[in-house]
Amino acid sequence: MSFKAEYVIKNANILTMDKNNPTASAMAVWQDRILGVGKNEDFDTITGPGTKVWDLKGKTVLPGLNDNHSHPMYVADALTKVDVTGTASHEEFFAKLRARAETTPAGEWIEGCGYDEGLFAEKREPNLEEMDRALPNHPVFVVRACMHVGLANSLALKAVGINENTPNPPGGEIVKDENGRMTGRLCEAASFVVRDAIPPSSLEKATKAIEDMGRMFNALGITSTTEMGMLTEQPDEFEIWGNVRQRGNLKVRIAGYYLEPKYRKLMNAGLPLPLGDDMFRYQGRKILLDGGGGSGTARMSQPNNHDGKYGILYFTQEELDDIVWEAHSKGQQIAAHGIGDVAITMILDSYQKAQKKLPRPDARHRIEHCSFCFPHLVERVIQEGVLPLMHPGFLYYFGETHTRNYGPERVAMEFPFRSLLDGGIVVGNGSDSPVTIPDPRPIIYESITRISKLGLSCGEKERITPYEAIYSYTAAGAYMTFDENKKGKLCPGMFADFIVTDIDPTACDPAAILSMRVERTVLGGKTVFQR
Secondary structure, eight states, X not given: OOOOOSEEEESOEEEOOOTTSOEESEEEEETTEEEEEEOGGGGGGGOOTTOEEEEXXXXXXEEOEEEOSOOHHHHHHHTTSEEXXXXXXXXXXXXXXXXXXXXXXXXXXXXXXXXXXXXXTTSSOOOHHHHHHHOOSSOEEEEETTSSEEEEOHHHHHHTTOOTTOOOOTTEEEEEOTTSOEEEEEEEHHHHHHHHHSOOOOHHHHHHHHHHHHHHHHHTTEEEXXXXXXXXXXXXXXXXXXXXXXXXXXXXXXXXXXXXXXXXXXHHTTOOSSEEOSSEEEEEEEEEOBXXXXXXXXXXXXXXXXXXXXXXXXXXXXXXXXXXXXXXXXXXXXXXXXXXXXXXXXXXXXXXXHHHHSOOTTOOOEEEEOTTOOHHHHHHHHHHTOEEEEOTHHHHHHHHHHHHHHHHHHHHTSSOXXXXXXXXXXXXXXXXXXXXXXXXXHHXXXXXXXXXXXXXXXXXXXXXXXXXXXXXXXXXXXXXXXXXXXXXXXOTTSBOOEEEESSOTTSSOHHHHTTOOEEEEEETTEEEEEO
């Protein structure tokens, strides 16, 4: 009996992301792999009575999307919290929190996430007095959209022992007004003090949330992502991921990059990195160096325009050098968070020193965000072959806030996608969800247009083409995790990870991408979402 394909797709507009064979009309699949990509008639000999034939009638097929910098466990956790994303006023912000308080026993924590004060009519965060007046019976903590800042009320501050005499923790700030009174705003490491004190979800609740997150990602066309480090809140995410995997409900390929103390736990156990398989792998080390652009805590060489500050660093150059060297000398990949130009410079310096001591031609060290990568830093990234992971979606959602904080000139140079691609660098793309929602469409749109949701131009010289934007969300992401021979393209031997969409995002008005429909998502040859 001759070999037959499990199913064959015909009459499709297949965008392979393979520069040697960029388009096709048919594709054959067997088990979890692609057998071939070509013309309709190419697979007649392997089409038998048991072969399913999908006639797509001209619909578009893309590789499964790869959100190459997100925090899926935070996304899952956020599903259990009060979502204040997009709230337009203090009144709306507090109304959502009070609705949760009405069903929560007095004294129990109320958690929220996702606010951006730049969207408030008041153009400022609520202060401590307003937080206390609105929610007097519960400790309350609301994390800003950037995840680098949070707002607490007095009951929350009291619960964790923060008062007006508490010193700032290293890498954090307990913000006070001109009279030395706490405002309720906690920046960076100071916010982690509260987040660490909130009781974590049970294993069952956390597992279910991860499963819900996976279904959400699949519906958006995402088949791969990264876990870019849990800062806090879940004491042992390893157990949670393992529980999801054992239940057979892991539907997104995960490459994890870990911060302390979880990285240290792996090292102390003598476990190598990378470690795992094609569904879940501990990939490398994550380093958090500075703050965020939306919060104004990115470490910049010139002060921000919002409060005149330069931002926050978690490590000195010497400390960063040691951290980088530890992972580099072990042959590990590093993903270092750098948003401000000072932070990016420090990361490049550390990588350069490590490579000089121990050359690793294919280390593929990364800079996560690589936001304010000014022209002289673009040249260094290109020269040193570092991989930037960009977040143009920040400009779509927060372009106005970034412009308020740093001015239009600096924002025009933020996320220099065009400049880096022109220099021959592979550039990945991602949502940083839950900082932004994990929907790839606004991020792809913003990569192409550099126009914010509210219509603000955010540096149109750094626009990229529609094809480049899709490539950044597929093949480039695979390269950034050493998976370019397994996924990210539709080629023989690759995983059968692909999506069917109602339009071709490379051949339409960019605005149409915002409403593009994912009609089917396939992971390893199996449909995990169908509209």
